[in-house]
Amino acid sequence: MLSTKNLSPNQLSALTALVLSLPVGLGFFLVTFSVWVSIIAFIAVFVGGYLLIRYVLQRFIYRKIKLIYKFIYQTKASKKEEMYYKYILPQKSIDEVREDVEKWAAQSRAEIEALRNNEAYRKEFLQNLAHEFKTPIFAIQGYVDTLLGGALENPEIATRFLENASKNVIRMVNLVSDLDEISRLESGEQPLYKENFVIQDMIREVYESLSIKSARRNIKCTFKKGCEQPVTVFADKEKIRQVIINLVANAIKYGKQDGHIVASIYKTDEQHALIEISDDGIGISEEHLPRIFERFYRTDRGRSRDVGGTGLGLAICKHIVEAHNHVMHVRSKVDIGTTLGFTLDIRKD
Template identity: 75%
Template sequence: MFKTKNLSPQQLSAFTALILSVPISIGIWVLRPSWVIALVSFIVTFIGSYLMIRFVLESFIYRKIKLIYKFIYQTKASKREETYYKYILPQKGIDEVRADVEKWAEQRSAEIESLKKNEAYRKEFLQNLAHEFKTPIFAIQGYIDSLLDGAMENPELAKRFLENASRNVVRMVNLAEDLDEISRLESGEQPLYKQNFIIQELIKEVYETLSIKTSARNIRCSIKKGCEYPIAVFADKEKIRQVINNLLENAAKYGKQDGSIVASIYKTDGEHVLIEFSDDGIGIAEEHLPRIFERFYRTDRGRSRDGGGTGLGLAICKHIIEAHGQTMHVRSKVDVGTTIGFTLDARRD
């Protein structure tokens, strides 16, 4: 069945010319009943109408449509695009052009929404960054002013102030180093030195490194039963050590007294290995879960700042794992605990 919904300019011109030519030819045949004259008049009328209608459509209507397309792409047209505007675009029907414009509008709307979110994130990041640096700077300034105002005459008080100032300097240095590392990871300037290694052995090494912190709160660290069998992964060992160390430090910091941290290791599909760390600590509220890998995002600002963290640990972990082409995930429930994990490539021969 003939459809007029998506006619091109040529088809629309021919269809309109046909509608005009038929009654005119019939009228001429009625006045002068000669098939030859009627046929000639039909051909002349059809060709003339077709050329005129097509000229009007392409010159006045599709020229405007071409301008719309050029406005959409907002760039000087290349030779390829000029060919598109001249030969391919005129073949499109009005509905197809409308669909293209609607698609472009949806894309621009999505881009604008993304820009708004990025702008909000940028503002929040700058506010957090200023706050993170301002806190130790003001503390250092306060200690120095106190020393200059006479506290230096009291050796014991002067020593305490200097020690506190030193701790704040260390905090600023750590913050600057973490920011620098994130910048290098984001820009790809920090290369990865991948190798095959047994992930359980690395986890045990980090357990041993953090044994003083975990023992102080009587937190038991273990590998889940059934996951002890050695599994090799292909990754940058020192970078993954940093990831595991950051995750376990958080688990030890927010885990409950006399609690536990359990590591689980699974082969997923023969090409990847899943590593997870579970604690039975305070947990994370559901509304915070989508944002915990953001820089400086804290679910409890006061407590985490008192703990001495920079607020960049999980962001660094995420960047390291993504630099390996993998992903991180988290599951948590308040007062039940948190499970956070990531995937790595399996051993490569």
């Protein structure tokens, strides 16, 4: 059955000519009572109407549609595209053309929205970057000016100011180092050196290396019951160590005093393992969760610059895990705790 919704120009011309020629042929029959005259009139009107309507459609409507298509793609047409415009496009119905234009408009809106979001992100990133550098620079400047202003005469004050200036220099060095590492990860300049290793052994090593920090807050670092069975993964050992260190260090910073940090390791299937680090600390409100892996992004609640760090730790973790063709995830509830995790490939023989 012919659908009137998706008529091509030729079909539309034929249908319109048929509607015109039928009453003309019937009129000739009623006047002349001659079947042959009626048929000739019908054919003449049908053929003439078809050619005229088709010409009008092609000349004044579909020619403009072709221009719209060329405007949409905004490029000089290749031979293949010229063939498309000449032979394929004229066969399309108005509804099909409308759908193409709507798809193009939706795609353009999405691209514009992405550009706006990227521009907003760029501005926010530059503002955060300027703030991160400005804070230690102004602090160093203040200490140096004070020392030059006469504080050097007092050894105790001079030593304290120099120590504080040194801390801010270290903060700037760490910031530059983290930015450089993220840039290298994004550009693929840091290749992965994958090997087999037991992920539980690495987590124990990280627990041990951060034991002084966790002891200060009386936080116990353990494995979830049932997750002690060794799981061998295939990944870049040193980069994954960096991920685990960042996750455990964050859990210590934002965990509850006298709380717990728990590592969970599961085999999700025969090819992948899931590694999660959980704390029972302040948690993260839901509106912040989609953005915690952005550079310098800090939530309003407790996760401030007062606890130290460059604000790039989770961004680095995200890039390292994505370089392994996996993704990171987060679950969190305010005043209950946070779980950060990622997947890795199982041992390769």
